[in-house]
Amino acid sequence: MSSIAAAPTASAGTRRVLADVIARPSSRARAFALDAGLVIAGATIVALLAQVEIPLWPVPITGQTLGVIVVGAALGAWRGAAALTTYMLVGLAGLPVFAGFTGTVAAVGKPSFGFVIGFIFSAFVAGWFAERAWDRRPGLAFLGFAAASVVPFLFGIPYMAFILNVVMGLDYSFGELLAVGLLPFILGGLIKAALAAAIIPGAWALVRKADQSKN
Template sequence: MSLAVAGRRPVLADLIARPTDRARAAALDAALVVAGAAVVAVLAQVEVPLWPVPVTGQTLAVVVVGAALGARRGAAALVTYLVAGLAGLPVFAGFTGTIAAITKPSFGFIIGFVFAAFVAGWFAERAWDRRPVLAFVGFAAASVIPFLFGVPYMAFILNTVLGKGLGIEAILAAGVTPFILGGIVKAALAALLIPAAWAGVRALERRSGR
C-alpha cells in the first residue's frame, strides 16, 4: 500500500531509498517501526521518579519518532512499544514491562503516546518540521495529547481502583503541573533536532549538486 496521501510531504524516513518490491518495502517500514519503538524504550529510561507519574524522556522520543517516521509509522512504532511492554519486555520506564502495567496510574499516558506520535507525524507530513517555530507549535500540540488520555486514566486508577478520593486540583497537581515546563523544553528540543536534521539534508543535497 502506498504511503502517498493528499497533501503529504516527505518526512525524514522517506529519504531512505524505498524498494520497488512490495515485500521489501513492507520490511523497510517494519524495520523503521521497530527502530522507532527502540528509541522510545531507550529514552523511557531517562527518568526522574515522581509519584504517581514519573518524568521521563518518552515524550521527546514520541515526538521525534512521530516526526521522523510520519503519522502512520510513528503511531505503529508506539503501538509496538506498548505491546512489547505489556508482553513483558523491559521497555517501560525503570526497565519494567508487564501486563500489570495497565493498573498503574501512568499507563494512560502510554496509550496517549500512540496518538501523540500520529499528530507529530501529521504535522511533519505537512512540512511543519522544517522550521523551528512551526515545528515547536506542532510538537507542543502533540505533547498535549498524552495528557488527554493520561489524566482521566490516572484519576480512574487512583480514585476508583485505589480509592484515593482525590479531587480535580490534586489530580492536576499530580498529573499535569509537574510536567508543563518539561513538556515545553522537550517540544523545543525536538523543534531544534528535526529542523536541524533537515538542514543537514539540504546541505548534503547542495554539496552533491542535487
C-alpha cells in the same frame, strides 16, 4: 533533480518526513519490510530514551516524551503511531522498555499507564504536523510538537482518575489530579518540545546540505 525531490514516497496531499528520504524498494514486500524496520527502530528509540532522566524540581524530566515526538515526526503519522503501539505491546509482554527498565502486563493497573496509551496518538499528531512540513522550521516545529505533547494528558488524566478513584477507591478531586498528573510536567514538556524542534529541523538542514553537495 535532488534526491529529496525524487523520493518516491511523496503523496499529492502531504509533504515527506525524514524517514522518506530513504529510497523505497520497488517491490511491495521489501517496502513493507522497510516500514517494519522503521517501526521497530522507532520503538527502540523510545525504549532507550525512556531510561534517560534529568533531575529537575519538582519532577524529573525523562526522555520518553521526547522520543515519542521525535519518532512521530521522523516516521510520519501512521508509522509513528505503529512504533508507539509496538512499544506499548512489547512492554506489556514483559520486555523492560518502560521507564525504569520495567515491563509487565500489570502496568495497565498503574495510574500512569494512560500516558503510555496517549503516546500512540501523540506520535500520530507529531507525524501529522511533520507531513505538512511544520518540522522544517524551528518555530512551526515547536508549535506542532507542543500540541503533540498535550495529547498524552488527554488520555493520562482520565485514566489516572479511573485507577485512583474507581479501582483503588481513593478520592482525588479534579484539581488534585491536575496537581499530580499535569502541572509538574508542563515545564518539562515545553523543554522537550523545544529540543525536538531543534533536532528535527536540524536533521532536515543536514539532509538539504547533503543533497546540495550531490548536485
